[in-house]
Amino acid sequence: MNKKHLGGWFALAASLLLSMMYxxxxxxxxxxxxxxxxxxxVILKGGVPYRDVFDxxxxxxxxxxxxxxxxxxxxxxxxxxxGLALLATGCFYKVCRRFQLPYPxxxxxxxxxxxxDHLLCLGMGMTREYTAMLLLIFFCVAMTRSRFRYYWLGLxxxxxxxxxxxxxxxxxxxxxxxxxxxxxxxxxxxxxxxxTVGFATVALPVLGYFAxxxxxxxxWQDAFLxxxxxxxxxxxxxxxxxxxxxxxxxxxxxxxxxxxxxxTLGIGALFFRHENKRLxxxxxxxxxxxxxxxxxxxxxxxxxxxxxxxxxxxxxxxASLPILLFAVFAFTQEPVLKDPKAQAIYGxxxxxxxxxxxxxxxxxxxxxxxxxxxxxxxxxxxxxxHRPGDYQFYSFFxxxxxxxxxxxxxxxxxxxxxxxxxxxxxxxxxxxxLLKGIEQDLLQHRTHYVLDHGFAKYFRDQSxxxxxxxxxxxxxxxxxxxxxPYVILWKWKGSAE
Amino acid sequence: MRTGRYTLLFLMAASLxxxxxxxxxxxxxxxxKEIFTYIGWAMSKGLVPYRDFVDxxxxxxxxxxxxxxxxxxxxxxxxxxxGLALLATVLFYNCCRRHRVPFAxxxxxxxxxxxxDNLISEGINMTREYTAFLYIFFxxxxxxxxxYRHYLLGMLSGLTFFMQQDQLPALIPFLLYAIFxxxxxxxxxxxxxxxxxxxxxxxxxxxxxxxxxxxxxxxxQAFLFNWQTYTTQRKSFGDHFRSxxxxxxxxNYEIAFMVALILGCTALIGRSRKKGLxxxxxxxxxxxxxxxxxxxxxxxxxxxxxxxxxxxxxxAGLSVLLxxxxxxxxxxxxxxxxARLPLVxxxxxxxxxxxxQHGTHLLRRSEDPVIxxxxxxxxxxxxxxxxxxxxxQDDDYIAAYYEFRILSPSRWIYQHFWSWYDTWxxxxxxxxxxxxxxxxxxxxxxxxxxxxxxxxxxxQHRALWLSFLTSHYDPVPMPGNHRTLxxxxxxxx
Numbered sequence: 001m002n003k004k005h006l007g008g009w010f011a012l013a014a015s016l017l018l019s020m021m022y023x024x025x026x027x028x029x030x031x032x033x034x035x036x037x038x039x040x041x042v043i044l045k046g047g048v049p050y051r052d053v054f055d056x057x058x059x060x061x062x063x064x065x066x067x068x069x070x071x072x073x074x075x076x077x078x079x080x081x082x083g084l085a086l087l088a089t090g091c092f093y094k095v096c097r098r099f100q101l102p103y104p105x106x107x108x109x110x111x112x113x114x115x116x117d118h119l120l121c122l123g124m125g126m127t128r129e130y131t132a133m134l135l136l137i138f139f140c141v142a143m144t145r146s147r148f149r150y151y152w153l154g155l156x157x158x159x160x161x162x163x164x165x166x167x168x169x170x171x172x173x174x175x176x177x178x179x180x181x182x183x184x185x186x187x188x189x190x191x192x193x194x195x196t197v198g199f200a201t202v203a204l205p206v207l208g209y210f211a212x213x214x215x216x217x218x219x220w221q222d223a224f225l226x227x228x229x230x231x232x233x234x235x236x237x238x239x240x241x242x243x244x245x246x247x248x249x250x251x252x253x254x255x256x257x258x259x260x261x262x263x264t265l266g267i268g269a270l271f272f273r274h275e276n277k278r279l280x281x282x283x284x285x286x287x288x289x290x291x292x293x294x295x296x297x298x299x300x301x302x303x304x305x306x307x308x309x310x311x312x313x314x315x316x317x318x319a320s321l322p323i324l325l326f327a328v329f330a331f332t333q334e335p336v337l338k339d340p341k342a343q344a345i346y347g348x349x350x351x352x353x354x355x356x357x358x359x360x361x362x363x364x365x366x367x368x369x370x371x372x373x374x375x376x377x378x379x380x381x382x383x384x385x386h387r388p389g390d391y392q393f394y395s396f397f398x399x400x401x402x403x404x405x406x407x408x409x410x411x412x413x414x415x416x417x418x419x420x421x422x423x424x425x426x427x428x429x430x431x432x433x434l435l436k437g438i439e440q441d442l443l444q445h446r447t448h449y450v451l452d453h454g455f456a457k458y459f460r461d462q463s464x465x466x467x468x469x470x471x472x473x474x475x476x477x478x479x480x481x482x483x484x485p486y487v488i489l490w491k492w493k494g495s496a497e
Numbered sequence: 498m499r500t501g502r503y504t505l506l507f508l509m510a511a512s513l514x515x516x517x518x519x520x521x522x523x524x525x526x527x528x529x530k531e532i533f534t535y536i537g538w539a540m541s542k543g544l545v546p547y548r549d550f551v552d553x554x555x556x557x558x559x560x561x562x563x564x565x566x567x568x569x570x571x572x573x574x575x576x577x578x579x580g581l582a583l584l585a586t587v588l589f590y591n592c593c594r595r596h597r598v599p600f601a602x603x604x605x606x607x608x609x610x611x612x613x614d615n616l617i618s619e620g621i622n623m624t625r626e627y628t629a630f631l632y633i634f635f636x637x638x639x640x641x642x643x644x645y646r647h648y649l650l651g652m653l654s655g656l657t658f659f660m661q662q663d664q665l666p667a668l669i670p671f672l673l674y675a676i677f678x679x680x681x682x683x684x685x686x687x688x689x690x691x692x693x694x695x696x697x698x699x700x701x702x703x704x705x706x707x708x709x710x711x712x713x714x715x716x717x718q719a720f721l722f723n724w725q726t727y728t729t730q731r732k733s734f735g736d737h738f739r740s741x742x743x744x745x746x747x748x749n750y751e752i753a754f755m756v757a758l759i760l761g762c763t764a765l766i767g768r769s770r771k772k773g774l775x776x777x778x779x780x781x782x783x784x785x786x787x788x789x790x791x792x793x794x795x796x797x798x799x800x801x802x803x804x805x806x807x808x809x810x811x812x813a814g815l816s817v818l819l820x821x822x823x824x825x826x827x828x829x830x831x832x833x834x835x836a837r838l839p840l841v842x843x844x845x846x847x848x849x850x851x852x853x854q855h856g857t858h859l860l861r862r863s864e865d866p867v868i869x870x871x872x873x874x875x876x877x878x879x880x881x882x883x884x885x886x887x888x889x890q891d892d893d894y895i896a897a898y899y900e901f902r903i904l905s906p907s908r909w910i911y912q913h914f915w916s917w918y919d920t921w922x923x924x925x926x927x928x929x930x931x932x933x934x935x936x937x938x939x940x941x942x943x944x945x946x947x948x949x950x951x952x953x954x955x956x957q958h959r960a961l962w963l964s965f966l967t968s969h970y971d972p973v974p975m976p977g978n979h980r981t982l983x984x985x986x987x988x989x990x
Contacts, residue, residue, distance in 0.1 A: 247850065251746065260752055260843060268839045341763075348759050349843070353751065356742060 007105035008093045014109055015089040018116040018358060019082035019124070024074030026365045028123030029375070031399025031418065036125065038402050038417060040065025045411065048210075050218040054415050056226045059206060059219065060162040061127050081124045085112065088133040091140035092322070098143075099330035102340040106347045107322035107329075110258060111136060113354040114318030118361040120253040120311045128315040131167035134160045135290070135319040138171050142178040150191045153178055154198020161199075162206055165227065170290040170316055173282035174323075180278065230425055242294055249314050257353040261346055262321040263287070265328045265337065273333035283320070283327040290316035325350070378481045379451060379489040380404055391445035394438075396468075397422070398453035398487060414441040419454075426460050432467050439471045450476055450490040504602045505590055511606060512586040515613035515852060516579035516621070521571035523859045525620035528892025532911060533622065534574070535898045537562025542904070547706070547714035550910050553722045556702060556715065557659040558624045565622075578621045582609065585633040589816070592637045596824040603841060604816040604823075607753065608633065610848035611812030615855040617748040617805050625788075625809040628664035631657045632785070632813035636820075639671055647687045650675055651694020658695075659702055662723065663791055664810055667784040670777035678773060726918060728791045737789055740803045748805055749851045750815075753844050757782065757815045757822075760840075764826035771825040778821040782814035819844070867893040871975040872944060872983040876901070884938035889931075889945035889962075890916070890952045891982065897944070907934040915953050925961050932965045943970055943984040 022028070039053050043066040049059050068076040089108045096104035115121065115132060138156040141149050153175060161168045179191060210219045237245070250256045266284050274280055293313045332338050369375060383393060383404055391413040395401025399418045405411070416438055421428045429435055442450070452472065459465035476490035519525070533554075536546055540563045546556055565574030586605045593601035612618065612629055635653040638646050654672065658665045676687055706712040732740070745751040761779040769775055788807040863869055876886065876897060884906040888894040892911050898904070909931050914921045922928055935943070943966065946952070953959035970984035 244854070251749070254746065256746075256847070257752055257755065260846060264839045264842045264846070268842070345759055345763060349752075349755055352755055353746075360739070 007103065008090070008097070011089050011093050011105040011108040011112070012086055015085050015112045016082060017362075018112050019078070019085055021116060021118070021358070021362050021365060022078070022081075022124040024078055025368055027074070027078070027125070027368055028118070029368060029400065029403065030122045030126070031402060033123070033125045034402035034406055035399065035418060036061050036065045037069070037406050038412075040067075040069050041406065041409070042411060044069060047411070048213045048215050050210075050222045051213065051215045052415055053417055054222060055417075056222050057127060058162045058165055058223050059210075060159065060202075061130070061164075064130075065125075077125055081129070084130070084133045085115065088136040088140075088319075092136055092326075095140050095143050096326060096330070099326070101326070101329050102343050103347055106343070106350070107326050110325070110350050110354070111318055111322040113351060113358055114255065114258060114321065115315065117253060117255065117318075117354055117357050119357060120249070120255065121315055122312045126312050126315070127164040128167065128312055131160050131164045131170075132316045132319040134163070135167065135170055135286075135316060136323070139174050139319070139323050142174045148194070149178070150194030151198040151201075154195035155201050156198070157195070158199040158202030162202055165224070166293045166296060167290070167316060169292050170286050170320060172289065173286040177279060177282050230421070230428065246291065246294060246314075249311055253311055253314060254353045254357045255314060255317060258321055258350045259317065261349045262324050262328075265346065266324045269328045269332055269334070269337060272337065274328075274331055275333060276327065276331035279331065280324075280327045283324040287317065287320045287324055290320035375403060375407075377487065379479075379487050382479065382481055382489060383449060383451065384408070386449075388448045392448040393451070394442055394447050394449070395451045396438075396454050397458055398451060401451045401453070401487075404451065413445040413447045414438045422454075422460065422464055423458050424460075428461070429464065430461070432464055435464055435467055439468075443475065446492060448492050449479075452488045452490055501594055501601075505587065508586050508590055508602055508605050508609075509583055512582050512609045513579060514856075515609050516575070516582050518613060518615070518852070518856050518859060519578075519618075519621040520575050522861055522863075524571070524575075524622075524862055525615070525860075525865075527619045527623075528895055528911065529624075530620060530622050531893065531895040531899065533558050533562045533624075534566070534571075535895055535905075535910065537564075537566045538899050538902070539904060541566055544904070545706075545709040545711045547718045548709065548711035548908075550905070550908050551718060552910070553718050553727060554624060555659045555662055555719045556706070557656065558627065558661075561627065562622070574622050578626070581627070581630045582612065585630045585813075588637040589633050589820075592640050593820060593824075596640070596820075598820060598824045600823070600837060600841060603844070604820045607819065607844055607848070608812050608816035610845060610852055611750065611753065611815065612809065614748060614750065614812075614848060614851050616851060617744070617750065618809055619806045623806055623809065624661040625664065625806055628657050628661045629810045629813040631660065632664070632667060632781075632810060632817070635668055635671060636813075636817045639675055645690075647675065647682065647690035648694040648697075651691035652697050653694070654691070655695040655698030659698060662720070663788045664785065666787050667781050667810060667814060670780040670784065674773055674777040726914070726921070730917060740789060741786060741808075744803050744805050744808050748808065749847045750808065750811060752847050753815060754811065756840060756843050757818050760822045760826075761818045764822045767826065769822075769826040771821070775818075775821045775825060778814075778818040782811065782818045785810035785814035868896060870894075870982075872973075873897055873900075875973065875975065875983060876942065881942055885941040887931075887935055887940050887943045889943055891944055891946055894944045906938040906940045907931045915955070915958055917954070919954050921954075922958070923955075925958060928958055928961055936969070939986065939989075941986045942973075944982055945984065946980060946982055948980060 035055060036057075039049050039055060039062040042053050043049065043062060047053065049055065049062045055062075064080070065077075068080060070076075089112060092111060093104055093108045096107055101107070115129065121129060134156050138153060138160070141152045141156065146152070157168060157171055157175065160171055175195075179188070207216070210216045250259050263284075266280065266287070269280055270277065270284075291314055294310075328337060329343060336342055380401075380403070384407060387408060388410065389408075390411045393404060393408065393410060394413050395404060395417070397419055399420065402417055405417070414437070416434065419438075422435075441447075450472065454465065454468055456462065456465045456469075459468075472490050475493055477493050479489040479491050481489055524530075532552060536544075536550055536552065536559045539550065540546065540559060544550070546552065546559045561577065562574065565571075565577050567573065568576065586609060589605040589608060590601060593604055598604070608629075612626065618626065631653050635650060635657070638649045638653065643649070650672065654665065654668055657668060672691070676684060676691075680687065682690075703712060703715075706715045745754050758779075761775060761782070764775050765772060765779060786808060789804070867873070873894070873896075880901060881903060883904045886897060886901070886903060887906050888897065888910075890912050892913070895910060898910075907930075909927065912931075915928070934940075945962075945966065947963060947966065953962070966984060969987055971987055972981040973983040973985050974981070975983065
């Protein structure tokens with residue numbers, strides 16, 4: 001082993017080890033991930049996202065899940081996820097080495113420690129985890145001299161856009177950096193063309209798929225218009241609330257130290273001698289843009305602003321903060337920041353807290369089934385025992401209930417596999433058209449079981465609750481299951497056991 | 498010089514503003530402080546700690562509260578407390594100036610910000626807040642050239658010991674440094690001065706208790722109890738470590754702690770002038786957290802309860818460590834002017850934010866759920882007399898004793914020993930004695946939450962208390978309150 005690259009091997013080993021904390025047996029269960037998986041299964045069964053299942057995420061995460069299910073399920077997902085983390089780590093290490101950082105492994109290590117911070121990440125398989133890795137790779141490409149780099153930048157931009165649109169914002173500063181006139185002599189139009197071709201490499205097949213399945217309008221409606229409309233406009237928090245939430249999330253997620261140290265150094269470096277202030281400023285902008293999602297609507301159930309429901313929105317900081325550090329350390333002219341001893345001190349400050357979090361998590365791993373409260377609930381156990389077929393089970397108001405579809409390998413009777421829009425938006429489905437549509441689907445399929453979490457307190461519009469409850473009472477009866485206080489399992493009236 | 502004067506004024510203003518966040522209308526309620534206030538007031542009525550009330554704190558805190566009550570009640574206490582904070586600030590700043598510490602305002606400011614961190618301090622007038630002041634005084638005395646400094650060090654050790662014993666270990670590294678460092682005063686004489694200073698505190702206190710026939714109670718409750726019972730609950734080392742991390746994190750001490758610790762360690766390894774002093778400051782800072790290791794105090798839930806205010810002395814320990822690093826480390830990066838700014842921001846930013854958030858969201862004491870509870874409002878209308886109210890296992894309601902200026906019918910003014918220790922009061926003798934006291938005084942009201950299951954570790958104790966309560970008292974229903982807290986004596990036949 002080349003001694004020169006010992007740091008690189010260390011960063012790669014750390015990345016692998018940290019990924020191993022989320023091996024399939026230990027990966028966290030979350031409603032979002034179950035929904036991605038469900039849609040992946042729908043695709044494999046010939047269904048089409050947005051037409052057969054409603055979701056407002058861009059489509060790549062569904063295609064990725066479909067591919068992973070096709071290639072072996074949980075393990076395929078882990079291999080892809082861990083592999084992408086290794087790739088990002090390796091690329092970033094190479095860039096840090098090329099720019100002669102005294103500890104080139106440090107930013108890569110910090111990236112991995114933050115990416116796998118269990119207090120924020122919700123395990124593997126979330127969209128923002130992928131976009132964090134794509135952001136880091138994008139930055140590495142922007143720093144290369146490869147002749148295809150504009151193509152790659154476009155391609156990575158496309159991948160990010162179709163995985164989680166809002167994260168494209170964090171790429172913009174580095175895209176801009178790559179396009180700024182420097183020693184690159186290529187004409188602007190060639191660079192632009194390269195990027196466009198790269199973006200089109202992703203966009204065309206995606207758009208082609210939806211055009212071929214006649215679902216372009218639904219795709220546009222659900223994955224874009226919905227996000228620009230109800231998702232970002234209906235719930236508003238004050239700037240102070242956002243600010244307090246950022247502080248609370250950074251604090252409780254143990255991101256506080258890396259965030260404070262990086263931001264202090266980043267802003268401080270602006271006033272010190274620095275060779276590449278352009279990159280420094282753009283990196284600072286990217287840090288803010290990587291958490292701009294926080295400002296795109298409230299989405300925390302007022303007044304519980306500290307409910308910490310959306311911690312994973314901060315995961316892209318795992319890429320943007322190490323990039324900022326790189327920008328500080330690689331180009332600083334200030335002896336205080338250039339000094340390896342000073343960098344070592346800051347390195348300890350940056351990593352200590354997140355390293356501690358990961359060590360604690362690694363030493364106290366809990367098996368997936370123990371983490372899954374939904375799976376352990378008596379109602380779900382009952383369902384898994386009675387194994388209803390396709391369209392014979394419906395989970396209402398409990399995203400984690402999507403787990404049951406995936407466990408049974410079945411498809412739900414309605415395209416609305418999750419329904420928390422009724423919790424979030426006052427004016428959602430005000431004429432109950434969608435709710436009645438769900439009821440119609442259940443009647444059409446004579447759906448046997450409904451796992452209902454739709455209690456009155458969760459409905460912003462009580463008339464929607466009344467509509468739903470009267471429908472259930474008319475066609476369903478509760479199954480008598482003890483110790484299931486949080487859900488009611490309803491059974492089609494008159495159906496045989 | 499002029500700049501130094503303005504800086505001092507700024508520091509004093511900052512200290513005063515931070516103290517004002519806890520002036521009586523806004524001070525946070527917590528059971529311990531209510532107990533100290535009650536005992537201070539009861540002492541002014543001639544009662545004697547340990548003999549007439551049970552508590553396991555050393556006696557100085559009661560005398561401080563006695564002085565505060567005599568000087569005007571809660572405002573008198575606040576003036577003493579804010580005055581001590583100002584004094585510590587001025588002395589510490591002068592010490593920093595004398596040793597030409599760059600950014601001489603930083604250690605005193607950090608001390609004040611940490612001391613008044615509402616996420617840790619839980620208000621003012623707690624024992625560990627006073628030991629934090631004493632720690633600063635101790636260090637400033639150690640750094641001074643006064644000929645009486647060893648005597649003063651001994652006296653400050655005595656004050657710390659009789660304020661909160663477990664904070665004495667944090668002074669030991671400095672005591673050792675004072676004894677073994679190069680000094681014109683011979684070692685023997687230094688030890689004699691230290692002992693004389695310590696006795697200056699010890700002798701009057703012990704004499705006072707001897708005169709009031711309470712010396713044995715003092716020994717039993719303030720010392721033996723702490724050794725034999727208080728420290729018997731055990732947490733694993735891992736749990737202690739996690740508690741420390743959690744408290745530092747949630748109390749916003751984390752960044753300041755990590756920065757100071759790392760700078761202290763690097764200064765110890767690198768070239769520095771007074772490694773002994775830096776080592777002592779580092780050890781002192783770590784030892785301020787020693788109470789965390791002196792027992793688990795699970796509070797009956799079997800889940801770890803963090804006692805956040807145990808970490809308040811870090812405010813002094815950490816600021817002192819920072820002083821030693823900046824003043825005596827020749828090689829450290831903090832010696833370079835440009836390097837200091839990021840560290841200053843890191844040290845203060847989070848704490849300034851906490852203080853700012855607290856200062857802009859002050860809660861009036863009357864808005865405290867206990868102070869404004871329907872039960873206390875009811876009692877305000879039916880004002881109980883001396884011995885006519887007893888608070889059982891809902892410590893925060895002890896505030897009622899001082900508010901109504903009434904004495905408790907039992908010397909057992911707080912009772913969480915029954916929820917902490919398996920072996921506490923095994924035959925129920927103490928519990929019965931409480932019942933006897935209540936019956937003897939025909940105590941009209943009891944505040945107790947019988948649904949609070951962790952109140953008793955021993956189910957027999959719970960049964961004993963419930964049978965006493967239900968046979969002599971009736972619950973007083975409160976509109977809109979689902980819990981039954983207030984009980985009234987049944988009409989006598």
